[in-house]
Amino acid sequence: MTWAQQSAPLVDWDWVARNWGQIVDRTWEHLTLTAVSVGLGLVISLALSILALRWRWAYGPITWVTGLMYTIPSLALFAVLVPIVGLNATNAVIALTSYTLLIIIRNLVAGIDGVSESVLEAADGMGYTRRARFWRMEVPLALPVIIAGLRIATVTTVGLVTVTAVLGLGGYGYFILRGLNTFFWTQILVGVVLSVVLATLFDIGFVWLQRFLSPWARRAR
Amino acid sequence: MPSESMIRLADVSKSFPGSVRPAVTNLSLEVGRGEFVTLVGPSGCGKTTTLKMINRIIEPTSGQILIDGQDALATPAHELRRSIGYVIQQIGLFPHRTIAQNIATVPMLLGWEQARIDERVEELVEIVGLEREMLTRYPAALSGGQQQRVGVARALAADPPVLLMDEPFGAVDPIVRKRLQHEFHDLQERLGKTVVFVTHDVDEAIFLGNRMAILNVGGILEQYDTPTTILANPANDFVESFLGGERGLKRLGLLPVSGAELSWGPFVDVSSSPDEGRRVMEEHGVEWLGLLDGERLLGWVDGGALGTSGLEVLEPRPFLVTLSSDSSLRAALDAVVTGHARVAVVVDDGIYRGMLDLEAISEEITE
Numbered sequence: 001m002t003w004a005q006q007s008a009p010l011v012d013w014d015w016v017a018r019n020w021g022q023i024v025d026r027t028w029e030h031l032t033l034t035a036v037s038v039g040l041g042l043v044i045s046l047a048l049s050i051l052a053l054r055w056r057w058a059y060g061p062i063t064w065v066t067g068l069m070y071t072i073p074s075l076a077l078f079a080v081l082v083p084i085v086g087l088n089a090t091n092a093v094i095a096l097t098s099y100t101l102l103i104i105i106r107n108l109v110a111g112i113d114g115v116s117e118s119v120l121e122a123a124d125g126m127g128y129t130r131r132a133r134f135w136r137m138e139v140p141l142a143l144p145v146i147i148a149g150l151r152i153a154t155v156t157t158v159g160l161v162t163v164t165a166v167l168g169l170g171g172y173g174y175f176i177l178r179g180l181n182t183f184f185w186t187q188i189l190v191g192v193v194l195s196v197v198l199a200t201l202f203d204i205g206f207v208w209l210q211r212f213l214s215p216w217a218r219r220a221r
Numbered sequence: 222m223p224s225e226s227m228i229r230l231a232d233v234s235k236s237f238p239g240s241v242r243p244a245v246t247n248l249s250l251e252v253g254r255g256e257f258v259t260l261v262g263p264s265g266c267g268k269t270t271t272l273k274m275i276n277r278i279i280e281p282t283s284g285q286i287l288i289d290g291q292d293a294l295a296t297p298a299h300e301l302r303r304s305i306g307y308v309i310q311q312i313g314l315f316p317h318r319t320i321a322q323n324i325a326t327v328p329m330l331l332g333w334e335q336a337r338i339d340e341r342v343e344e345l346v347e348i349v350g351l352e353r354e355m356l357t358r359y360p361a362a363l364s365g366g367q368q369q370r371v372g373v374a375r376a377l378a379a380d381p382p383v384l385l386m387d388e389p390f391g392a393v394d395p396i397v398r399k400r401l402q403h404e405f406h407d408l409q410e411r412l413g414k415t416v417v418f419v420t421h422d423v424d425e426a427i428f429l430g431n432r433m434a435i436l437n438v439g440g441i442l443e444q445y446d447t448p449t450t451i452l453a454n455p456a457n458d459f460v461e462s463f464l465g466g467e468r469g470l471k472r473l474g475l476l477p478v479s480g481a482e483l484s485w486g487p488f489v490d491v492s493s494s495p496d497e498g499r500r501v502m503e504e505h506g507v508e509w510l511g512l513l514d515g516e517r518l519l520g521w522v523d524g525g526a527l528g529t530s531g532l533e534v535l536e537p538r539p540f541l542v543t544l545s546s547d548s549s550l551r552a553a554l555d556a557v558v559t560g561h562a563r564v565a566v567v568v569d570d571g572i573y574r575g576m577l578d579l580e581a582i583s584e585e586i587t588e
Binding site for chain 2: 116117118119122123124129137140141143167217
């Protein structure tokens with residue numbers, strides 16, 4: 001480390017240009033790790049939520065276990081998983097997915113529970129079967145709350161993906177880790193700024209998705 | 222009373238787990254085809270439970286329910302419900318569906334073709350008095366009264382022979398409620414559905430029902446008859462106290478003017494001579510004269526205005542209060558009591574029918 005390096009411009013655009021290919025690769029990595037983890041989290045949460053909605057007594061244990069998982073520090077969880085699955089993407093996805101469960105399940109169940117009793121009675125009275133009522137009434141009506149959960153889960157996951165840099169993955173986290181090791185500000189900034197941009201884009205994307213899927217809820221009551 | 226029964230409850234009981242008293246106890250009730258029956262009683266009388274057992278939102282503990290001769294308990298519940306219109310107090314429109322989609326609910330479940338559904342939705346908008354522009358809106362954009370019209374349209378969509386209504390007008394303000402009651406009354410007369418209508422409002426039950434079933438706590442049927450009969454002859458103290466005061470007046474509210482005896486009154490044709498007019502006034506002991514042109518009512522003139530020339534030269538003044546033959550006797554009584562002439566003038570589309578006085582009305586009360 002010399003003073004010359006420290007007083008260099010904050011962002012070395014030349015470095016950015018030279019490493020453009022890697023930035024694209026890491027973007028893709030960050031995106032897929034996030035999408036796969038949240039996607040998997042949604043599928044598992046949906047299954048567990050249906051379980052919890054059908055058998056109410058299961059809701060307590062499900063939130064207890066997923067809540068416990070949520071409290072495990074991410075670094076520790078990666079480490080614990082190493083002897084089981086190794087130092088790879090599977091490890092990352094398992095850990096990242098487990099963090100999404102509590103948030104998504106809570107919102108799923110709260111969303112479905114929030115559907116008004118009169119709507120359900122009317123649906124029954126019109127002749128909906130139990131299953132049709134769930135998919136065509138309860139799920140669409142819970143969608144704003146479910147998507148709100150997905151938003152939080154996704155933004156959280158975008159942040160957590162950077163930590164998987166310790167596994168040699170990490171998307172933008174790779175830049176942050178490398179930058180910290182070499183005191184190279186450009187790399188740190190690229191990693192931090194792009195993570196924030198990615199999280200923001202996901203967030204905006206979900207807002208759009210929610211407006212598109214539930215146009216009726218635009219004017220919240 | 223229609224001879225053929227559309228809905229038949231035989232010895233139906235319902236006990237809810239954890240409650241000592243049954244909600245409905247051995248209830249037997251028949252509703253004729255095209256009949257409008259109101260279920261009325263204090264809270265806890267099981268009227269809503271009874272209604273919900275008909276479409277099996279609540280399953281009876283014992284007894285038999287026949288709808289159009291078919292055992293309701295033997296049909297899969299969701300299929301049974303598609304053939305029964307259902308309107309609830311909280312309306313329960315589907316917030317994520319447009320008004321058109323809400324109305325189309327049951328036709329969609331029945332798998333109608335889109336063209337047929339669209340046609341039916343248009344038709345229903347007319348029937349229940351909604352505006353077409355509302356069809357593309359979501360329920361949240363409508364007022365309570367409009368929402369309940371949509372609720373009624375949705376219930377009528379697949380043209381079910383039976384309509385179940387659970388305090389449908391209970392959540393709207395009194396003025397809108399009154400209007401909805403009148404509109405629905407007219408609608409029912411046109412459509413001829415078999416309706417079972419739950420309410421805790423005696424006056425609503427009296428106004429709407431062909432027959433009313435008065436239930437007591439525990440689902441015990443105290444009296445089941447036409448409102449006029451029940452008002453005239455309450456079966457017991459419970460029914461009498463439940464009906465409340467002014468039974469005579471309430472009964473008059475149900476009887477049409479056309480059923481009472483009308484008198485002709487001091488009316489002459491405009492072509493009559495002034496002397497003839499004076500003779501008629503004297504005969505009736507009044508100081509005014511009603512003028513007719515053939516059957517048409519022209520108005521009335523003051524006795525002092527009659528001169529020697531023909532009655533055509535006089536300018537008759539209109540009667541301030543007139544009634545039509547299908548007005549209620551209660552409205553007639555009001556007109557007589559508040560009018561100057563102590564009589565009410567009955568006119569249908571300009572055609573003079575006759576006059577109604579206090580005596581004729583009181584005769585109807587005592588009958």
